[in-house]
């Protein structure tokens with residue numbers, strides 16, 4: 001019995017690095033990842049490397065990670081592991097926003113597609129669809145769904161057709177829709193958002209480290225849409241499977257301010273942060289700009305990892321949302337003086353926090 005307990009203890013350890021100025025290894029454990037985590041730090045301070053180390057360590061505990069990589073930083077790190085898989089939108093992974101919620105009834109499904117497109121607009125242009133655009137898209141989706149498949153080309157054509165043939169007033173709205181979504185109907189973007197690759201979601205839950213490399217999507221808009229679709233698919237799968245005490249997947253979003261921005265109230269990523277813990281998801285976000293992240297996500301994080309930040313405005317945001325004044329009046333000095341690869345880590349178990357030199361010898365292949 002004692003032996004079993006010891007084995008459990010050893011295996012739930014997540015080695016992060018060494019405590020600064022001490023020759024002591026610093027460990028987190030799997031439990032520390034049950035509430036969502038935030039990784040901050042200015043450009044080049046070590047955020048993505050820390051994320052990669054966490055994914056590697058979670059994998060040693062049999063926990064699968066899915067990393068949304070907007071800039072292509074993870075490919076070179078992860079390719080060295082034989083249990084990692086890299087996905088490239090438009091090549092080995094396609095996701096359609098119109099292939100989700102298939103078990104819902106017809107009208108609810110249409111409503112959800114519309115909601116997804118609206119959230120995409122909010123995230124990308126800080127602007128909702130107008131009421132007129134909303135109605136037009138709803139009608140177009142409704143007719144297309146009755147006929148069979150939907151894609152962006154048919155959606156835009158149908159909006160134009162309805163506007164022109166039936167309600168001439170709506171032509172402007174149809175053109176606004178075409179300018180928002182037109183990119184998704186051409187070339188590699190059309191491919192990336194065509195039909196969802198069969199059983200992709202089941203593959204992503206298979207043991208390993210899965211990296212979705214969005215760098216070839218080039219622009220913010222397609223990267224945002226792809227991220228939203230995958231987030232929805234994961235959320236659906238976890239909810240379908242029901243509550244879980246164990247972490248089933250670590251969902252890591254690098255450069256998360258793009259899709260979890262502060263202007264998006266009750267957006268998808270906030271919802272995931274607040275709700276999916278119960279279903280076995282560990283959400284880990286990274287961003288250079290805490291001020292751009294939804295403050296409720298920062299305020300509720302169980303784990304805070306901050307690399308160096310020089311801007312006092314950015315440091316203030318972390319302090320405001322994640323700290324009470326009892327801890328570290330010298331927080332700003334600590335954060336601004338960290339070196340590359342060092343981070344201040346605060347967990348629920350250790351709210352006073354500690355300065356850690358991230359990485360041990362075993363991780364050196366990830367620090368590139």
Ligand SMILES: Nc1ncnc2c1ncn2[C@@H]1O[C@H](COP(=O)(O)OP(=O)(O)OP(=O)(O)O)[C@@H](O)[C@H]1O
Nearest residue numbers: 042043044045046047048049340341358359367368
């Ligand atoms: N733990 C570490 N130990 C030693 N060097 C590190 C460590 N982490 C990062 N570095 C060095 O700093 C460089 C930048 O790290 P990384 O790409 O992780 O930063 P980042 O915060 O993700 O930057 P960006 O915001 O530009 O994406 C790495 O290429 C590596 O040389």
Ligand SMILES: [Mg+2]
Nearest residue numbers: 047048073254
């Ligand atoms: Mg990075």
